[in-house]
Amino acid sequence: MVMEKGGWAYGQAGLDLVTYPRWIAGRYYGPTAVITQTTTNTHEQMFAVPIYVPGPNGGAVDELGLELFLTGTTDGLFRVGIYDDFEGAPCDLIVDAGTISTAVAGWQHVDVALRLRGWAWLAAAFDDYTTPPTYRASYTGPYSILGHARPESTTVVAGYSVDGSRAVVQAGLPARFPLNIATLNTPGVEYYLPNLMLRAA
Numbered sequence: 001m002v003m004e005k006g007g008w009a010y011g012q013a014g015l016d017l018v019t020y021p022r023w024i025a026g027r028y029y030g031p032t033a034v035i036t037q038t039t040t041n042t043h044e045q046m047f048a049v050p051i052y053v054p055g056p057n058g059g060a061v062d063e064l065g066l067e068l069f070l071t072g073t074t075d076g077l078f079r080v081g082i083y084d085d086f087e088g089a090p091c092d093l094i095v096d097a098g099t100i101s102t103a104v105a106g107w108q109h110v111d112v113a114l115r116l117r118g119w120a121w122l123a124a125a126f127d128d129y130t131t132p133p134t135y136r137a138s139y140t141g142p143y144s145i146l147g148h149a150r151p152e153s154t155t156v157v158a159g160y161s162v163d164g165s166r167a168v169v170q171a172g173l174p175a176r177f178p179l180n181i182a183t184l185n186t187p188g189v190e191y192y193l194p195n196l197m198l199r200a201a
Helices: 166-171
Strands: 002-005 008-011 016-019 038-040 046-053 059-070 077-085 090-101 106-116 118-126 134-138 159-162 183-185 197-200
Touching: 059 077, 059 090, 077 106, 077 166, 090 106, 090 118, 118 166
Parallel strands: none
Antiparallel strands: 002 008, 008 016, 038 134, 046 118, 046 159, 059 106, 059 134, 059 197, 077 090, 077 118, 159 183
């Protein structure tokens, strides 16, 4: 049982203490604290990265997107959406938010209208491009919520990746994230995951 008092949440008779600053309307929130890395995706990958939406009632969001630095194939697209969390992994699709063009640099987004609470997974599926776009990547975060492969590891696991997402870009995100064929992804070891972000409404 969790009780709220001020900006704090107390669970298990006060033994666990969690603080959650409320999201502020108009600000952008992503899965990591450090987002200086950029990368080019050329592998028809679908990615999912975790994000926590704080507060007892969660938060409303109105945009989901990604920052592009260099444009790609002029008729290229990538598809974005949000998956629910189940025991630390993406599971059921909450929303397929549609496709975004790779032809224009800058903050590229689709409009969404929903309220999220707790853990969710932001997803992006990339096509097979003649000229792939360069995008803002998730490199590392303030904590390793998905754990490390080994205790001496100096890199964090940032999310999941799935090969062969070209059909997903055209047909839509699957109703359940294909965790059975997904790989836990360490930035710089496998792929740099896209730093998808939400705007608080």
